[in-house]
Amino acid sequence: MATADARGRTLAVFGPGKVGEAIGRLALAAGWDVLYVGSPRHTSLQPFLDVSVPGSVAVGHEDAARRADVIVLAVPYGAARTLPWHLFADRLVVDAMNRWPPVDWSRTPLPERSTSEEHALLNPRMRLAKTLNHLGFGDLEDDSLPAGDPLRRTLAFATDHDRDRATLIGLLDDLGFDALDLGPLAEGRWLEPGFAGFGRDLDAAGFRAAIAKSRSLYGNG
16 A cells, blocks of 8 residues: 655544444554544543554544544434534545435435535535445455555545545555546446445446446436
């Protein structure tokens, strides 16, 4: 994996569940400082982190938002509106949440907006990206490989903010994956459950083919 460089190296994870833990362990191994924010019920988060993600630090909402170079949202989709969106202005925020049928919607056809397009409306000043939602927490650690490995898996991302593309590519590389830039945030819908790119071990060409298949079936809206 990549080694520490001049880029900002502090990652704040909102949600110390299985996905959040896996992301934190990989980031720590790549030289990032990792902060965690739990729910108010997590009254003893630091002792838990000392065992599950040793080297990470439990902090409060404001501290995490202030210190982080990248914020990862890894809470259940249904808990999204409990997050402190007002603190994310001018911050790079990675939306790793998924809407799960039939838990989170029961409409046909699929919802018109991706989850990240919905969440972007909660604070238009944040710089939101969609990624890290389209593989399981076990796959995150099992499939992480050094740069150049021919078996390395590709993860895709989508964002409207050009200034953050290099940071997102660097983050995914540090976590052990090749990065595929899908373009604007709306393209993140193809990474969600129900579409051909979700949960599959793909290289960049495979991802593009999967997205083209989904687009042909479901269109752009």
